[in-house]
Amino acid sequence: MTSTVFASAGPHIDIRPSTLFELGPVPITNSMMLGLLGYGIVLAGLCYVAWGVGRGKRNMFISLVVWGYESLAGQVEAIIGDKKIARALAPLPISLFFIIIVNYWIGILPFVGPITVGDNVPVFRSLLADMNTTFAFAITSMVAVQIYAIKRHGFFGNLGRYLISPLKSPIMSFVGILEIIAELSRLVALSLRLFGNVFAGEVLIIMIGYMSGYLASFSILPFMAFELFIGTIQAYVFFMLTTVFIALGMEQHGHDDHGSSVTSHPTPTQLRAAPEG
C-alpha cells in the first residue's frame, strides 16, 4: 500500500496472519503467539478466581470478576426465562465474553505490531485479527445453539423447525428453508463482525501512527482508548447474540399453560408481573 505523498513505503497491512516458523507440520502464526498469552491470562485469572471463591477469600480482583459473572448470568437469565436452564448454559457465552475481551485488549498493547522480524513481518498480532479464530468462535456458538435445540426438542423436533411439510402449510415450508439460510448467515455475520472490528481497529491505529510521524505517541492514545471501548462492546455483543440465538433455538410454541416456556419476548418474569385480566 504505497502512496505518492510519503517517500518511504507504506505500512504493512495483511488480512492474513503470517507464519513465523513451523513446529513439525503445524505452522505457528504471529496471531498464535499473542493468542497463547491471552489464553494464559484468561485461564490463570479465572482459575485463580474459582480457587479464591472456593476458599471464601475476597480481594478486589475476585470481587470484580464475580460481579461481572453475576451480572452477565443475570442477563442470560433474563433472555432465557427458565432459571435452571439459564444457570446451566450460562458458562459458554460468559467464557466467550472473557476470552474475547482479554484477547481484544491485549491486542492494543504497544508491543503488538512494531516488533518485526524478516521482511517487516510483525511478531505479535491480535488473536482476533485472524479470521480463523473468529470463525472458530462463531462455529462454537452455532453448534452450541443446535446442541441445546436438540436437547430441548429432540433430533426430529429440531429438524421439524426447518423442514416443515409443504402439505401442512406451503408458506411455513418456505420459511423453514429461509431459517436454514438464516443460521448460516448468523455464523458468517458473527465471525465477520468480530474480525472486522478488530482488523479495522488495527488498520486505524497503524495508519494514525504512520501519518503522525514523530507525534505518534500522543496521537494514538485516543484511538487506543476508543479501541478499549469497542472491545468491550464487541465482546458483550458476541455474548448477547450467542445467548439470544440459543434462546431462539430453544423456544417452544403452544406450551403457554405453564409459565416456564423459553421465549425471548415477553419473558415470563414480565408475564408474572403483569396483572391478569
Next chain:
Amino acid sequence: MENLAFSLAYALPALGAALGAGMIGMGAMSAAGRNPEKIKELQSLMILAIAFVDALAIIGIVVALISRG
C-alpha cells in the same frame, strides 16, 4: 476510478448503517419515553439491534480492504 470504488465500498454501507442505527435509536427513545420503567431492557435490545446493523458496515470495510490490497 479504483480509489472511488475503494471509498464507495465503505461509504455506502456506512451510510446505510448510520441511517439504520438512527432509526433504531429513534424507536428506542420513543419506547423509553412511553415506558420509563423498562429502560434497562430497552437498552439491551437497542444495543443488540445496533450490533446487527453495525456488522454490515464493518463487513463493508473488510471487503474494501481485501479488494484493494
